[in-house]
Amino acid sequence: MPTANRWTVVACALICLGAGSIPQSQGDTLIVTRKQTKLRAQKRVFAPGVQDLVEGDKLEFLAKEGAWISARYQQTTGWLHGSDVTERKDVRLSGQGVRETYTAAETGAAKKGFNPQVERQYRLDNPALNAAFAQVDALEKVHVDENELRTFLQQGGLTVEGK
Amino acid sequence: MKRHLLWGALLVLPIAACAEVMNALESMTDENTAEGKIIRGANRLRKSFQDLDPSEEHFIGRSVAAQILAMPEYRLADDKAAATYLNRIGQALVATNDGVRRTFADYRFALLDTTEVNAFACPGGLILVSRGLLQKTASEDEVAAVLAHEIAHVTHKHGLAAIQNGNLMEAFKYLGAGAAQAALSAEDMQKLTGLFDDSVKDVVATLVTSGYSRDAEAEADGSGREFLTNAGYDPQALSRVLQKMDDVGGQGGMFATHPAPQDRIASLGSPLPFDGSPVAAETRLQRYRQNLKL
Numbered sequence: 001m002p003t004a005n006r007w008t009v010v011a012c013a014l015i016c017l018g019a020g021s022i023p024q025s026q027g028d029t030l031i032v033t034r035k036q037t038k039l040r041a042q043k044r045v046f047a048p049g050v051q052d053l054v055e056g057d058k059l060e061f062l063a064k065e066g067a068w069i070s071a072r073y074q075q076t077t078g079w080l081h082g083s084d085v086t087e088r089k090d091v092r093l094s095g096q097g098v099r100e101t102y103t104a105a106e107t108g109a110a111k112k113g114f115n116p117q118v119e120r121q122y123r124l125d126n127p128a129l130n131a132a133f134a135q136v137d138a139l140e141k142v143h144v145d146e147n148e149l150r151t152f153l154q155q156g157g158l159t160v161e162g163k
Numbered sequence: 164m165k166r167h168l169l170w171g172a173l174l175v176l177p178i179a180a181c182a183e184v185m186n187a188l189e190s191m192t193d194e195n196t197a198e199g200k201i202i203r204g205a206n207r208l209r210k211s212f213q214d215l216d217p218s219e220e221h222f223i224g225r226s227v228a229a230q231i232l233a234m235p236e237y238r239l240a241d242d243k244a245a246a247t248y249l250n251r252i253g254q255a256l257v258a259t260n261d262g263v264r265r266t267f268a269d270y271r272f273a274l275l276d277t278t279e280v281n282a283f284a285c286p287g288g289l290i291l292v293s294r295g296l297l298q299k300t301a302s303e304d305e306v307a308a309v310l311a312h313e314i315a316h317v318t319h320k321h322g323l324a325a326i327q328n329g330n331l332m333e334a335f336k337y338l339g340a341g342a343a344q345a346a347l348s349a350e351d352m353q354k355l356t357g358l359f360d361d362s363v364k365d366v367v368a369t370l371v372t373s374g375y376s377r378d379a380e381a382e383a384d385g386s387g388r389e390f391l392t393n394a395g396y397d398p399q400a401l402s403r404v405l406q407k408m409d410d411v412g413g414q415g416g417m418f419a420t421h422p423a424p425q426d427r428i429a430s431l432g433s434p435l436p437f438d439g440s441p442v443a444a445e446t447r448l449q450r451y452r453q454n455l456k457l
Binding site for chain 1: 269334
């Protein structure tokens with residue numbers, strides 16, 4: 001490689017080093033990585049939900065306070081937990097229930113992950129696990145309603161909002 | 164030449180964060196040049212279990228749970244009241260702790276019908292706890308202590324960290340590779356499924372047989388106690404469960420995969436203060452007795 005191009009590579013690496021440590025800026029795009037979540041009116045778990053979100057939804061970063069992020073989805077702003085989203089554009093999504101429109105290249109990259117297609121093949125290769133997978137499916141349907149949870153916390157003398 | 168190689172090597176290690184640029188650099192450089200080799204080497208080094216995305220963690224975790232539930236000794240208990248109760252306690256811990264990492268499809272808790280003292284925190288948040296372990300508890304706070312410890316394992320990705328680097332290095336050749344391509348070939352899909360299988364086996368082997376490192380267990384105990392405290396439970400509940408395990412002793416299950424209970428109690432350090440309401444403690448005790456008939 002010619003010397004000038006070599007320095008270009010090194011310079012890119014240095015830029016990358018710097019870029020890796022820059023905190024998120026207003027207007028940066030975040031991608032939801034949870035199957036489903038909500039934007040909430042305040043940065044607390046039981047705050048009213050203002051927008052339902054699904055995996056793959058793209059948000060605009062506004063601010064960060066502790067573990068919570070303020071973001072905008074289309075015209076709605078609200079708060080969600082930081083671990084609900086990523087700033088990485090190359091994130092691999094499951095593809096289940098994704099409603100955002102992605103380019104063919106983005107979809108192609110997203111497909112190449114440990115995703116439902118891989119699990120389907122894994123289950124075909126391991127038919128003895130079918131009954132166990134049915135149990136896993138049933139366990140994943142168990143849901144604790146927010147009101148039920150809040151009552152459980154209050155009656156037990158426990159903390160009602162997060163720390 | 165050697166100086167450039169050394170300089171390149173010194174630079175690339177800290178570049179771990181920047182996935183897009185690293186992939187772009189890889190496509191810009193020839194794999195047979197010094198720069199190309201350094202960039203490719205660094206890109207492979209950059210990939211670790213931390214680079215598995217939340218939905219991938221979820222699918223690995225589902226298969227880990229299925230492998231465990233398929234073992235004859237680990238059947239699910241047919242106890243709806245206990246299952247509901249465990250999920251309420253578990254969700255209480257998640258909701259009251261900003262430090263708990265939210266997972267793709269959230270945390271779920273299930274009771275295993277075995278007297279073996281054991282619990283399995285599958286990647287993604289499916290947590291299986293044995294009747295034998297819950298028999299070592301005497302209160303809701305102590306059940307919460309057990310669940311908090313398992314939630315901490317998931318939060319810190321200890322299960323995913325069990326996947327051997329070799330399997331991950333191979334997997335990342337296919338995961339997200341060649342974004343311009345529309346789909347994997349049948350042969351590549353077979354390879355990826357094989358690597359998925361290997362990854363699941365690594366996690367199961369750690370959960371069921373070898374256990375986590377002492378550092379991982381200490382981290383889970385420390386974070387678990389923090390989660391317990393923030394939720395409003397008695398922080399000493401974890402030490403009490405560990406003391407009971409030590410008093411009774413045993414073999415197999417957690418006794419084989421975890422450090423000795425006394426060592427874990429010592430690692431937790433001094434007791435933390437607790438000024439919970441006695442009335443609320445009594446309410447929690449009553450619902451513990453109503454819902455867990457072990």
